[in-house]
Amino acid sequence: MRDSTSDRSSPDERSGYASGEQAPEEEAEVIVVGAGPAGSSAAFHLAGAGVDVVLLEKSRFPREKVCGDGLTPRAVHQLIRMGIDIDSPGWMRSRGMRWVAGDHRVHIDWPSLGRYPDFGLSRSRHDFDDILARHAVAAGARLRGGVKVTGPVTDRAGRVTGVTAVAGGQERAVYRAPIVIAADGASARLALAMGLERDKNRQIATAARRYYRSAERSQDEYLELWADLRFPGSDHYLPGYGWIFPMGDGRVNVGLGALPHRRYGKADLRAALAQWLARTPHAWGLREENADGPVRSAALPLGFNRHPLYTRGLILVGDSGGMISPWNGEGIGQAMEAGEVAAESAALALALPQGPRRERALLHYPVEMNRRWGRYYRLGNAAADVVFSRSGFQPVLNRYVMGSPFLLRTLARLLADLTDKPSRDAIDHMLNTLVRLVPAPRVGRR
Numbered sequence: 001m002r003d004s005t006s007d008r009s010s011p012d013e014r015s016g017y018a019s020g021e022q023a024p025e026e027e028a029e030v031i032v033v034g035a036g037p038a039g040s041s042a043a044f045h046l047a048g049a050g051v052d053v054v055l056l057e058k059s060r061f062p063r064e065k066v067c068g069d070g071l072t073p074r075a076v077h078q079l080i081r082m083g084i085d086i087d088s089p090g091w092m093r094s095r096g097m098r099w100v101a102g103d104h105r106v107h108i109d110w111p112s113l114g115r116y117p118d119f120g121l122s123r124s125r126h127d128f129d130d131i132l133a134r135h136a137v138a139a140g141a142r143l144r145g146g147v148k149v150t151g152p153v154t155d156r157a158g159r160v161t162g163v164t165a166v167a168g169g170q171e172r173a174v175y176r177a178p179i180v181i182a183a184d185g186a187s188a189r190l191a192l193a194m195g196l197e198r199d200k201n202r203q204i205a206t207a208a209r210r211y212y213r214s215a216e217r218s219q220d221e222y223l224e225l226w227a228d229l230r231f232p233g234s235d236h237y238l239p240g241y242g243w244i245f246p247m248g249d250g251r252v253n254v255g256l257g258a259l260p261h262r263r264y265g266k267a268d269l270r271a272a273l274a275q276w277l278a279r280t281p282h283a284w285g286l287r288e289e290n291a292d293g294p295v296r297s298a299a300l301p302l303g304f305n306r307h308p309l310y311t312r313g314l315i316l317v318g319d320s321g322g323m324i325s326p327w328n329g330e331g332i333g334q335a336m337e338a339g340e341v342a343a344e345s346a347a348l349a350l351a352l353p354q355g356p357r358r359e360r361a362l363l364h365y366p367v368e369m370n371r372r373w374g375r376y377y378r379l380g381n382a383a384a385d386v387v388f389s390r391s392g393f394q395p396v397l398n399r400y401v402m403g404s405p406f407l408l409r410t411l412a413r414l415l416a417d418l419t420d421k422p423s424r425d426a427i428d429h430m431l432n433t434l435v436r437l438v439p440a441p442r443v444g445r446r
């Protein structure tokens with residue numbers, strides 16, 4: 001596998017771009033807006049398919065991104081598909097999850113499946129996004145850092161033919177391509193500019209995280225999740241969970257995410273975090289004096305909350321398409337997988353003449369995304385509405401489930417979407433059948 005971390009020159013330098021030297025107009029076959037996991041993965045797969053792709057990113061790498069930094073086996077699978085060297089230093093492996101609820105504390109190892117690896121990873125997004133962007137550049141993508149996209153360029157028919165941007169802090173630039181991929185994250189500015197509003201019936205979760213220096217917990221083999229957190233100063237369970245993810249570098253990423261409660265509304269996440277951490281053993285070091293940086297929070301668009309995922313030359317991937325799993329709040333692997341599917345659709349479309357045949361290939365993208373996650377997310381959205389947004393994970397992590405290894409394994413695989421298809425064991429059978437019974441959502445078109 002290629003070592004993507006050995007070259008320490010910035011990806012901007014490698015692509016020959018320096019601040020202030022940006023040409024006012026640039027053309028490509030595909031423009032990708034945003035170099036998070038969705039955008040870099042899309043750009044990598046496009047470049048690998050021989051497509052001329054420009055990747056526009058408003059920040060400069062390396063940069064922070066507010067995240068839990070935890071990767072389940074599905075996300076690891078995407079990294080392996082990209083040829084990222086996950087054996088190089090800096091990647092922290094996890095054997096599974098540790099769930100804490102009340103007096104119960106259980107360990108659930110990642111399952112051994114044919115489709116996915118049996119380990120997870122953690123890596124700070126500061127490094128992770130940089131590695132992915134470099135990988136896309138090494139594959140042939142042209143990364144333009146410090147370029148903030150301001151809006152779409154459209155033709156008379158309202159079809160996207162490029163984007164406008166502000167480069168180098170002030171200079172206006174235009175980037176033109178017949179296909180544009182919006183990977184600009186939860187703000188989804190490009191989608192909004194094309195009239196793609198989010199579904200107001202879908203709840204948006206919020207999450208807050210902070211790094212702590214903790215020699216005691218930094219090398220933990222498990223991703224730890226706490227299901228019994230409460231609203232600050234009250235007995236009501238928080239409709240979410242807390243996490244302690246080992247970073248392997250002397251630090252842990254600690255945070256909590258929650259849906260708005262159906263009755264009590266949004267929780268004060270910072271206060272809830274402080275209240276929770278005060279409960280943790282002093283030896284873990286999760287106290288103010290060991291904090292590495294401030295508490296930072298951001299929104300999590302869940303369960304396909306924006307449609308259609310393709311319209312008039314614009315493809316939505318990752319958070320811009322609301323692709324975070326409503327089951328567990330995980331979005332990195334989903335963003336990468338969607339990036340790969342978008343790249344496949346765009347590469348196929350470009351091999352076809354402009355017109356209806358090309359359009360059909362692009363319209364296949366939402367169909368494929370719906371085939372992969374439509375039913376599973378629909379069920380997850382229902383679970384979020386009916387269960388998680390009222391009582392968090394308490395009802396599912398009850399005494400009975402916590403005492404049954406089989407039920408725990410089943411629940412863990414449901415939450416992290418880990419099954420083989422076709423089914424290979426009883427849990428696969430149960431979960432695959434359950435999801436198949438859910439009516440498929442309609443693919444939105446516009």
Ligand SMILES: Cc1cc2nc3c(=O)[nH]c(=O)nc-3n(C[C@H](O)[C@H](O)[C@H](O)COP(=O)(O)OP(=O)(O)OC[C@H]3O[C@@H](n4cnc5c(N)ncnc54)[C@H](O)[C@@H]3O)c2cc1C
Nearest residue numbers: 034036037038058067068069070149185207318319331332
């Ligand atoms: C507190 C928190 C904890 C989380 N924990 C986890 C976790 O542990 N595991 C997990 O799998 N998921 C987690 N998530 C979700 C995960 O962070 C997202 O789902 C994921 O980052 C989505 O990737 P993306 O590429 O779609 O968007 P982003 O990662 O947001 O990337 C978007 C990129 O677009 C750029 N951009 C934005 N606007 C413009 C513009 N106008 N012009 C140019 N560039 C632009 C941004 O700078 C950014 O680089 C968490 C989220 C939060 C908020």
